[in-house]
Amino acid sequence: xxxxxxxxxxxxxxxxxxxxxxxxxxxxxxxxxxxxxxxxxxxxxxxxxxxxxxxxxxxxxxxxxxxxxxxxxxxxxxxxxxxxxxxxxxxxxxxxxxxxxxxxxxxxxxxxxxxxxxxxxxxxxxxxxxxxxxxxxxxxxxxxxxxxxxxxxxxxxxxxxxxxxxxxxxxxxxxxxxxxxxxxxxxxxxxxxxxxxxxxxxxxxxxxxxxxxxxxxxxxxxxxxxxxxxxxxxxxxxxxxxxxxxxxxxxxxxxxxxxxxxxxxxxxxxxxxxxxxxxxxxxxxxx
Numbered sequence: 001x002x003x004x005x006x007x008x009x010x011x012x013x014x015x016x017x018x019x020x021x022x023x024x025x026x027x028x029x030x031x032x033x034x035x036x037x038x039x040x041x042x043x044x045x046x047x048x049x050x051x052x053x054x055x056x057x058x059x060x061x062x063x064x065x066x067x068x069x070x071x072x073x074x075x076x077x078x079x080x081x082x083x084x085x086x087x088x089x090x091x092x093x094x095x096x097x098x099x100x101x102x103x104x105x106x107x108x109x110x111x112x113x114x115x116x117x118x119x120x121x122x123x124x125x126x127x128x129x130x131x132x133x134x135x136x137x138x139x140x141x142x143x144x145x146x147x148x149x150x151x152x153x154x155x156x157x158x159x160x161x162x163x164x165x166x167x168x169x170x171x172x173x174x175x176x177x178x179x180x181x182x183x184x185x186x187x188x189x190x191x192x193x194x195x196x197x198x199x200x201x202x203x204x205x206x207x208x209x210x211x212x213x214x215x216x217x218x219x220x221x222x223x224x225x226x227x228x229x230x231x232x233x234x235x236x237x238x239x240x241x242x243x244x245x246x247x248x249x250x251x252x253x254x255x256x257x258x259x260x261x262x263x264x265x266x267x268x269x270x271x272x273x274x275x276x277x278x279x280x281x282x283x284x285x286x287x
Contacts, residue, residue: 037111038130041084042067043104045097054105056133073103075135077127079147080120083110087278088214095221099253107131121150138168142255145175145182145213152183163187170257174216176200177209189261192229192251194268202270211280219272220252226275227251229266 041051044066052065074096078089084106093104107130112123143163151162164187165171171188175197178184184197194216195201200209219226228248249259251266 035126035130038107038109038127040134041106041108043093043097043106045101045104048094048097051106054134056130067103068101071101071103073105073135075105075107075131077107077131078109078113080113080117082113084108086280088211088218088280091276091278092214092218092221095218099221118150121147140170140172141168141188142217143171143173143183143187144217145177145210146173146187148177148179148181148183152185156185165189172255174213174251176213176216177206180206181210182213186263189257190255190259190264191262192227192255192264192266194227194251194266196265200268215276216268216272217252219275220250220254222275224252224254225250226272227266227268229264231260232263232265 035056040054040056042054042065043051046066052067053061054065054067055061076089076093078084078086082089089106093106096102096104107127109123109127112126113120115123141163146163156162162183163171163173172190172192173183173186173188174192174194175182175184176194177199178193178197180198194212198209200212203209203212216227227250229251230246230248249255249264251264
């Protein structure tokens with residue numbers, strides 16, 4: 001089974017996000033980024049410090065690597081201005097390796113992501129094509145606060161451009177800064193809205209709420225039952241202390257297609273932080 005994690009936007013400050021230089025839009029949208037600037041690294045559970053680089057259209061790079069066809073494969077894709085060694089991604093892959101034996105592949109598109117946002121938005125087309133060349137069948141996609149700007153607003157793009165439930169057999173999405181940096185529109189079979197999905201407790205900047213999506217995911221890898229979510233119709237009863245037989249469903253690593261499809265709400269408190277060892281800062285977005 002192949003499972004992809006997407007964080008297609010990262011922004012730490014409003015100034016960083018929207019100070020765009022003057023660009024010829026026609027020239028930009030007719031530009032095709034070099035495909036070799038999207039690289040793939042296989043992290044083996046037995047030695048995370050030395051990944052194997054694998055290449056699209058080079059089967060021997062996979063057969064010569066430590067890829068185990070008998071194991072499930074997890075693919076992590078970072079967002080704008082980040083790279084494969086940003087703190088949240090390092091902690092995520094290490095947590096996943098410690099949980100279970102998986103093939104963990106990290107897609108590094110740093111040369112194409114360390115540009116102004118509008119240009120990175122165009123580059124994501126090349127990234128998705130390269131991932132599609134490498135991976136033919138997707139069982140699951142987890143969207144970690146998928147990007148809103150130039151996808152959902154100023155207008156909604158077509159389904160070919162945004163994450164939706166048809167992209168894999170099972171799609172789950174965690175919305176933490178919806179309507180701002182992230183999408184607020186439901187985009188999967190299961191859409192989770194922690195604390196309402198727009199602003200997370202303890203966060204003043206949009207980027208902080210946005211990055212909570214990856215922190216919540218990593219915390220769920222370490223403690224799969226930490227986040228108890230309720231379908232919207234049940235959440236209203238739960239919030240008002242009504243209904244004794246309301247069923248809670250976990251958000252994060254344990255989410256699966258056996259859960260009822262729909263919108264889920266979950267109340268998140270600060271206890272998730274005890275499962276995290278790193279903090280991603282503004283400096284990490286420029287390194």
